Amino acid sequence: MAELIEISGASYAPSGVPVLDDITFSSSARRIGIVGRNGSGKTSFARLLAGLIAADRGSVRVASADVARDRKAALGAVGILFQNPDHQIIFPTVQEEIAFGLLQMGQSKFDAAKGVAGILTRFGKTHWAGAAIYRLSQGQRQLVCLMSVLAMQPKVIVLDEPFAGLDIPTAAHLTRVLAGVDATLVQITHDPASLQGYDRVLWLEAGRVAQDGVAADVLAEFSQAMQQLGEDDDLSDLAR
Numbered sequence: 317m318a319e320l321i322e323i324s325g326a327s328y329a330p331s332g333v334p335v336l337d338d339i340t341f342s343s344s345a346r347r348i349g350i351v352g353r354n355g356s357g358k359t360s361f362a363r364l365l366a367g368l369i370a371a372d373r374g375s376v377r378v379a380s381a382d383v384a385r386d387r388k389a390a391l392g393a394v395g396i397l398f399q400n401p402d403h404q405i406i407f408p409t410v411q412e413e414i415a416f417g418l419l420q421m422g423q424s425k426f427d428a429a430k431g432v433a434g435i436l437t438r439f440g441k442t443h444w445a446g447a448a449i450y451r452l453s454q455g456q457r458q459l460v461c462l463m464s465v466l467a468m469q470p471k472v473i474v475l476d477e478p479f480a481g482l483d484i485p486t487a488a489h490l491t492r493v494l495a496g497v498d499a500t501l502v503q504i505t506h507d508p509a510s511l512q513g514y515d516r517v518l519w520l521e522a523g524r525v526a527q528d529g530v531a532a533d534v535l536a537e538f539s540q541a542m543q544q545l546g547e548d549d550d551l552s553d554l555a556r
């Protein structure tokens with residue numbers, strides 16, 4: 317049987333620069349972490365998994381959908397939350413923003429309005445419906461993004477460090493919301509501690525899979541390697 321996430325020999329090399337190289341990863345685990353150093357390809361992996369960029373070689377499927385080519389199916393299969401909500405939000409009000417994804421999925425205006433009302437009710441935020449997004453705090457804007465993703469009920473949600481810029485209580489609140497979500501989470505992070513209780517971890521290095529396996533094992537090796545690098549001076553080398 318196919319796994320929920322099926323990535324096979326995927327490479328991504330915009331203008332000839334190899335950013336992701338021959339990535340093969342398949343999993344139906346519920347909680348997946350992606351770790352790696354700056355520039356190792358984590359964000360590109362997230363975008364590839366969400367179908368926002370297409371692999372030059374290989375294939376990327378989520379819930380059987382070819383996410384880069386079948387965008388309508390992809391919206392129901394995988395959602396993504398970025399670090400900066402302002403890179404995601406395009407509409408002036410909360411209800412328009414949440415409705416957008418539902419309309420993109422092919423829902424009627426009536427059904428999309430019902431979906432918006434449903435998700436706002438679930439989060440106790442019906443009074444936000446007509447609110448101007450520019451007046452919300454960054455944490456509130458991130459919650460709008462999260463509600464927009466959840467309204468589409470994707471099977472997989474990719475988190476590209478969405479709480480990195482938030483204060484501790486706001487991050488804790490949103491982390492709690494996510495912990496209760498009935499979807500597979502793929503979380504990109506620099507912080508192994510935020511992957512506590514996760515099932516599987518993929519460690520990327522220079523666009524390739526460095527390790528992939530049981531979360532506790534991979535995280536232990538990753539943490540040790542990062543600590544070792546921190547003790548060395550590896551900032552000296554300039555890229556060729």
Ligand SMILES: Nc1ncnc2c1ncn2[C@@H]1O[C@H](COP(=O)(O)OP(=O)(O)OP(=O)(O)O)[C@@H](O)[C@H]1O
Pocket residue numbers: 330331333334335352353354355356357358359360361
């Ligand atoms: N469209 C592109 N064209 C050229 N180079 C790119 C492109 N996209 C990404 N890169 C390069 O690929 C490498 C990996 O980038 P990516 O943002 O995926 O890494 P990352 O692991 O998320 O990094 P960070 O932890 O710093 O956010 C970087 O060197 C980046 O500059």
